[in-house]
């Protein structure tokens with residue numbers, strides 16, 4: 001986890017938590033003081049990562065489809081969402 005910093009979804013400050021946190025440990029934003037349980041924070045970070053991957057996939061697909069006569073883009077891009085917690089390291 002050391003490379004993956006958790007960021008507050010509201011003020012983008014880095015979150016603080018104990019080393020090797022358990023599901024019930026508190027994660028606290030160093031900027032605005034927002035506080036959640038570690039498992040809830042992880043759920044939000046996971047949603048954020050999945051959403052970001054969907055957006056980046058959608059962008060590359062649109063690029064490919066634009067250059068093709070055979071592909072038509074009918075799907076809408078994933079809409080912008082806000083997340084309680086995000087991360088600075090997506091690994092994508």
Ligand SMILES: [Zn+2]
Nearest residue numbers: 008011029032
């Ligand atoms: Zn904050």
